[in-house]
Amino acid sequence: xxxxxxxxxxxxxxxxxxxxxxxxxxxxxxxxxxxxxxxxxxxxxxxxxxxxxxxxxxxxxxxxxxxxxxxxxxxxxxxxxxxxxxxxxxxxxxxxxxxxxxxxxxxxxxxxxxxxxxxxxxxxx
Amino acid sequence: xxxxxxxxxxxxxxxxxxxxxxxxxxxxxxxxxxxxxxxxxxxxxxxxxxxxxxxxxxxxxxxxxxxxxxxxxxxxxxxxxxxxxxxxxxxxxxxxxxxxxxxxxxxxxxxxxxxxxxxxxxxxxxxxxxxxxxxxxxxxxxxxxxxxxxxxxxxxxxxxxxxxxxxxxxxxxxxxxxxxxxxxxxxxxxxxxxxxxxxxxxxxxxxxxxxxxxxxxxxxxxxxxxxxxxxxxxxxxxxxxxxxxxxxxxxxxxxxxxxxxxxxxxxxxxxxxxxxxxxxxxxxxxxxxxxxxxxxxxxxxxxxxxxxxxxxxxxxxxxxxxxxxxxxxxxxxxxxxxxxxxxxxxxxxxxxxxxxxxxxxxxxxxxxxxxxxxxxxxxxxxxxxxxxxxxxxxxxxxxxxxxxxxxxxxxxxxxxxxxxxxxxxxxxxxxxxxxxxxxxxxxxxxxxxxxxxxxxxxxxxxxxxxxxxxxxxxxxxxxxxxxxxxxxxxxxxxxxxxxxxxxxxxxxxxxxxxxxxxxxxxxxxxxxxxxxxxxxxxxxxxxxxxxxxxxxxxxxxxxxxxxxxxxxxxxxxxxxxxxxxxxxxxxxxxxxxxxxxxxxxxxxxxxxxxxxxxxxxxxxxxxxxxxxxxxxxxxxxxxxxxxxxxxxxxxxxxxxxxxxxxxxxxxxxxxxxxxxxxxxxxxxxxxxxxxxxxxxx
Numbered sequence: 078x079x080x081x082x083x084x085x086x087x088x089x090x091x092x093x094x095x096x097x098x099x100x101x102x103x104x105x106x107x108x109x110x111x112x113x114x115x116x117x118x119x120x121x122x123x124x125x126x127x128x129x130x131x132x133x134x135x136x137x138x139x140x141x142x143x144x145x146x147x148x149x150x151x152x153x154x155x156x157x158x159x160x161x162x163x164x165x166x167x168x169x170x171x172x173x174x175x176x177x178x179x180x181x182x183x184x185x186x187x188x189x190x191x192x193x194x195x196x197x198x199x200x201x202x
Numbered sequence: 203x204x205x206x207x208x209x210x211x212x213x214x215x216x217x218x219x220x221x222x223x224x225x226x227x228x229x230x231x232x233x234x235x236x237x238x239x240x241x242x243x244x245x246x247x248x249x250x251x252x253x254x255x256x257x258x259x260x261x262x263x264x265x266x267x268x269x270x271x272x273x274x275x276x277x278x279x280x281x282x283x284x285x286x287x288x289x290x291x292x293x294x295x296x297x298x299x300x301x302x303x304x305x306x307x308x309x310x311x312x313x314x315x316x317x318x319x320x321x322x323x324x325x326x327x328x329x330x331x332x333x334x335x336x337x338x339x340x341x342x343x344x345x346x347x348x349x350x351x352x353x354x355x356x357x358x359x360x361x362x363x364x365x366x367x368x369x370x371x372x373x374x375x376x377x378x379x380x381x382x383x384x385x386x387x388x389x390x391x392x393x394x395x396x397x398x399x400x401x402x403x404x405x406x407x408x409x410x411x412x413x414x415x416x417x418x419x420x421x422x423x424x425x426x427x428x429x430x431x432x433x434x435x436x437x438x439x440x441x442x443x444x445x446x447x448x449x450x451x452x453x454x455x456x457x458x459x460x461x462x463x464x465x466x467x468x469x470x471x472x473x474x475x476x477x478x479x480x481x482x483x484x485x486x487x488x489x490x491x492x493x494x495x496x497x498x499x500x501x502x503x504x505x506x507x508x509x510x511x512x513x514x515x516x517x518x519x520x521x522x523x524x525x526x527x528x529x530x531x532x533x534x535x536x537x538x539x540x541x542x543x544x545x546x547x548x549x550x551x552x553x554x555x556x557x558x559x560x561x562x563x564x565x566x567x568x569x570x571x572x573x574x575x576x577x578x579x580x581x582x583x584x585x586x587x588x589x590x591x592x593x594x595x596x597x598x599x600x601x602x603x604x605x606x607x608x609x610x611x612x613x614x615x616x617x618x619x620x621x622x623x624x625x626x627x628x629x630x631x632x633x634x635x636x637x638x639x640x641x642x643x644x645x646x647x648x649x650x651x652x653x654x655x656x657x658x659x660x661x662x663x664x665x666x667x668x669x670x671x672x673x674x675x676x677x678x679x680x681x682x683x684x685x686x687x688x689x690x691x692x693x694x695x696x697x698x699x700x701x702x703x704x705x706x707x708x709x710x711x712x713x714x715x716x717x718x719x720x721x722x723x724x725x726x727x728x729x730x731x732x733x734x735x736x737x738x739x740x741x742x743x744x745x746x747x748x749x750x751x752x753x754x755x756x757x758x759x760x761x762x763x764x765x766x767x768x769x770x771x772x773x774x775x776x777x778x779x780x781x782x783x784x785x786x787x788x789x790x791x792x793x794x795x796x797x798x799x800x801x802x803x804x805x806x807x808x809x810x811x812x813x814x815x816x817x818x819x820x821x822x823x824x825x826x827x828x829x830x831x832x833x834x835x836x837x838x839x840x841x842x843x844x845x846x847x848x849x850x851x852x853x854x855x856x857x858x859x860x861x862x863x864x865x866x867x868x869x870x871x872x873x874x875x876x877x878x879x880x881x882x883x884x885x886x887x888x889x890x891x892x893x894x895x896x897x898x899x
Binding site: 090092093095096097099100133160179180181182183 | 670673674677679681682683686719722723
């Protein structure tokens with residue numbers, strides 16, 4: 078069996094992290110972080126091709142986090158979740174791979190992640 | 203004739219002493235005191251001296267007089283001595299002789315002197331003559347037989363005076379010698395009478411009769427003077443003392459004077475500075491109109507180089523000197539002023555350069571050093587006069603113009619009728635415009651209502667954004683959980699259908715895990731539902747913004763709800779501190795009040811550029827009758843220049859389209875509806891503090 082691809086999900090609500098982990102337990106190797114800062118630490122320790130992050134978070138928001146990630150490793154795929162289809166997020170679409178609405182739908186999100194993984198692998202090769 | 207030399211020597215000593223005392227008393231009398239006692243004593247001693255000399259002359263047989271004359275002279279001497287002795291005693295004892303005493307003394311003396319002058323009395327030492335003296339001749343002529351009682355009066359009188367002195371108060375101890383002197387005189391003259399009368403030719407006592415008396419007097423006088431001297435000394439001491447005291451008080455007085463003088467000088471300086479500082483020329487004039495003094499301003503006004511020159515000026519020199527501005531009119535004014543009627547009049551003055559100018563003169567009087575002067579203060583009123591003239595000119599031109607206008611108007615009266623019609627037309631036009639304006643006003647009102655509405659919509663926008671974000675997470679809980687629950691249910695369904703019941707129990711542990719997960723997701727769904735309910739409840743507060751009635755509501759709850767709505771705006775950068783204290787519910791329009799809190803808090807949020815904090819305090823004031831809510835932020839504050847305008851409708855610092863400028867005016871309106879007040883404390887860069895004060899009921 079092919080090993081599951083590592084993805085990182087960042088959200089400030091523990092329940093959301095829990096739900097995400099459970100939902101995609103069979104599809105991806107899900108790593109989670111409760112804040113942007115923790116997320117960055119996880120990225121230091123693991124080779125994660127796709128990052129999914131919530132937009133609104135205290136201290137550092139999703140967009141700021143994506144900027145930092147992309148500056149360090151431009152090949153990484155970043156997907157953002159938000160309550161609105163935010164204008165700010167759209168403007169930055171060159172660094173954000175996809176913007177999805179929250180609450181998320183399993184199928185949509187899985188598809189987006191999958192596309193992201195493929196895009197990443199294409200980029201690597 | 204030969205006499206025992208002791209008598210002659212005694213007499214010579216007598217004469218010398220008597221003259222000496224005469225001179226002493228005379229000198230005292232004239233130079234020192236004019237005391238009568240000295241006069242009397244000087245006469246006494248003079249007479250005594252004369253008597254002694256005449257006696258001495260007898261001894262040396264150079265007596266030019268016959269025995270009778272000598273006798274009379276010596277008798278007169280005796281009585282003179284008696285008289286002045288009496289005078290002395292009464293004066294000395296400071297007593298008036300009683301009437302009886304006067305009568306006896308003056309009577310007896312008068313009679314005695316008359317007898318002496320008319321009778322032939324011999325006073326002789328020659329035994330041959332003695333017979334005659336005390337024989338026929340003694341009784342010869344008038345009253346010879348009365349000689350004895352009259353002659354005896356002399357010694358008795360002396361005895362009387364002796365006792366008078368002796369018994370007089372304050373005399374005995376102090377003037378013992380005088381008393382002794384009188385006693386001696388009395389005794390001697392008494393003895394003498396006896397000798398003469400009875401012819402005992404012993405030593406002639408009476409030759410010395412007055413010496414002891416005189417010496418006694420003299421000592422008495424010395425005593426008297428020493429007494430007087432003592433008294434004088436006492437007096438001098440007393441005086442010295444008084445003078446010393448006077449000196450001290452004089453010194454004090456001098457100090458007071460010096461102080462007073464300083465004061466006076468100060469006052470003088472004050473006066474001088476006022477006198478010279480006033481903006482009016484001041485003249486001090488005599489009643490004749492002579493200039494006595496002037497102040498500095500006068501020199502300036504009249505271009506006079508010095509006060510000296512000013513004093514030598516005549517009123518004519520500084521006036522136009524053409525009727526009615528001459529010395530004559532001036533004198534009339536001065537005269538009136540001198541009679542106490544102060545004068546104010548206008549005058550054409552002339553300065554020393556010859557320039558004529560209008561002045562206003564005020565005359566009054568003042569008494570300086572008991573002399574009455576006229577004080578004349580002069581004000582330059584040239585500019586006023588010019589204005590008056592101008593006004594007069596204006597008036598003339600105006601009158602001209604009015605006349606012209608009246609004429610024109612008269613001419614155009616028919617034009618007026620025409621004009622009236624025109625006016626009516628214009629009026630109609632105005633009426634029309636007015637209606638249009640009213641309509642415009644109505645439109646404006648509608649527009650305003652719309653804008654107010656749009657402000658509400660803006661608030662709603664904030665609300666919706668807040669709610670949307672707040673609701674996202676709980677919605678995610680639900681939706682995520684639901685997805686997973688579906689998955690689990692599908693899996694369970696598969697498990698149940700695929701296996702036998704026996705197998706089912708073998709896989710109990712697998713079921714357990716799945717049921718645990720199911721429970722977990724259901725609890726997440728519950729949690730999400732609860733959160734959404736909470737948010738929707740807070741939204742409900744706004745739902746009744748309009749037409750709501752006053753109800754009891756908790757300000758704390760309202761503020762908390764608003765904070766929830768704004769939460770997404772603050773999360774990253776703004777911390778909120780709350781201290782609600784112990785406050786009761788208040789009677790209010792909760793929806794409107796929520797809008798107030800929402801507007802205030804969003805203003806604060808907008809005022810904080812990066813990171814900052816907002817503090818909210820509530821407390822009871824005014825005996826728990828009012829509620830005070832304070833919203834304090836660390837934002838950029840309100841610049842002073844716009845502070846007065848923040849409550850103006852449509853006033854905004856935001857870009858066009860970003861704010862309606864109604865936020866605070868709505869706040870103001872709502873707080874007024876609650877009979878509350880709003881206070882804003884802020885300065886640029888210092889943050890803003892908004893204090894609401896609302897009655898509880």
